[in-house]
Amino acid sequence: MKTVTIKDVAARAGVSPKTVSRVINGEDHVRPEIRETVQRVVAELNYRPNAFARSLSSSRSYLLGLFIDDPVSGYAAEVQHGALLQCRERSYHLVVEPVDRQRAGWQDHVRASLSGLRLDGAILAPPICDDAELLGIFADAGVPYVLIGPSYPPRDSGAVWMDDRAAAGEMTEYLLSLGHRRIAFIQGPESHSASARREEGYRAAMKAAGLAVNEDAMLRGDFSFRSGLELGELLLDLPETPTAIFACNDDMALGALITAMKRGVAVPDALSICGFDDVASSRAAWPQITTIRQPNAEMAAAAVDILVDPAFRKDCADPAFRLMLAHAMILRGSTGPA
Amino acid sequence: MKTVTIKDVAARAGVSPKTVSRVINGEDHVRPEIRETVQRVVAELNYRPNAFARSLSSSRSYLLGLFIDDPVSGYAAEVQHGALLQCRERSYHLVVEPVDRQRAGWQDHVRASLSGLRLDGAILAPPICDDAELLGIFADAGVPYVLIGPSYPPRDSGAVWMDDRAAAGEMTEYLLSLGHRRIAFIQGPESHSASARREEGYRAAMKAAGLAVNEDAMLRGDFSFRSGLELGELLLDLPETPTAIFACNDDMALGALITAMKRGVAVPDALSICGFDDVASSRAAWPQITTIRQPNAEMAAAAVDILVDPAFRKDCADPAFRLMLAHAMILRGSTGPA
DNA sequence: CTGAAAGCGCTTACAG
């Protein structure tokens, strides 16, 4: 199958390659009739520009990178899907690059993909969006990037968030409205800045209700199902048993739920449990977990839009490229009156 | 940051660009001293070949595509991760392309990525690996591909499987060994050829045990949690209640489990439930689901190896490129004696 | 074992 090149189109349309180039890139300064003819020929010949030739001569690759810690998680799948669909809309392609900071030499892997692939931009998911060394590598390579849920609004890059603090506050208020007073909290790992924001939201809502936080009922997990299982035990062993457990993510909430079931503690009658994330498992549990839906796909899509926007490539420091997207409370069976 | 090119390396090493090219591509016919010098200079200058220039002049892109129906599923995440890591080993990159056959014009999307990206090869996941029209597009474009779990061994492409039939047989034998006789079966959708193979395995094991299959306890689901929920109801309403339910995937098994819990049917005391897949939710449920682990990441990695193998690119019809990988039974709490 | 020349398929920068 002979590949059709820009020359073939040009010859058939009776114009120069440059004119064809103008048409396929949507540039101005082409007479309407000529534009039409070229478009017709492109369609007839089923011509597709060679992405490599284009990248080689221009400085753009039409490739975006998604850099992520754990690409197997359900979280990663949502982020990736959002990014993928938006890339497609924009005629970009997406390359997913796992970043395993446990492994020696991970920095070289990142550099290699930046220089070998000439990425036009990168999306950095949490928690690596908070890694200063990683950000430095992108800055050195001159690759613009957008962060998803970083700890602080960056000065010279784009960022997309949801309001973790507010969301955790709403969840706490909801538990309070159900009459709960002894609300235990399972923290996420310190490496994820979102867990601190969620804890703040919880504390603020407790304080606003005039309630003291019982620090004995505040335990740190690592976002894993297993840690929810174990910390659930500790919380149910407390002298003043909590009537509700607010876990910093769904996996830990699920662990706590299983612990409750094992010990014969009825959920939600004797204990309410809620999480954060709205992962698939939160729906597959019984009772289903009350949680916060994060706009993961939407944040990723927004990140793509920012990277592709010419204005962003000119001025990454413009605050317009720092976006906050809406979350949603998902009320389900795992929470009930105190 | 001025990018380092092959000429810079050549100049500094005192050789021609062609010699540098030989060294970085690991070709023969370079004197050891010279090879060493070049390698040293490459390291000093931190030189990375420009993937686009390389692709443009050779006919290779060093890019592999993963074509998948539903890129958000846990299944997709596993397949993708396996492919990603192996691509990295092989110095290839992976591009994930969702194929939504519900959407008009999906064929053009596929063609566009094949011709625009000049993929060196493609991995096709189920169920689209069984779509003749899709395979035709790849064949027309001359892009070699490897199928994951297709219905039949292809003649002119690679393929990687697990033995769904044998695995389902083993699971059925396990249930039989626990003393179960009334074993209901929840089928998967007809669009997934694996579900037919699993059903065959179940039927064969029942037959081998001299048991007739109760066709009333054989219901078709669509692999969704919801269908497990609904079909679980029907099965528990049967006049002859089954003592075990074998669902064709974990999501449906989880649905059936929730139904049992809602109705107060104790699992596994009054009812055993098992699934197929070993998704994350199967561990987050209580009791945890007995299931079959599919070697998803391993199959994807093997697919990458096949695509990258020069022998494959010469002769796709070689039966050596049809591989069967091992599965594993995962015994957990959702199954017990009849 | 090594290199000079030509070319991959586009775009950039410049003319007209």
Next chain:
DNA sequence: CTGAAAGCGCTTACAG
């Protein structure tokens, strides 16, 4: 509004 020339950074095919 349109095009001829040069070049992006490599590899292929050919010499020597």
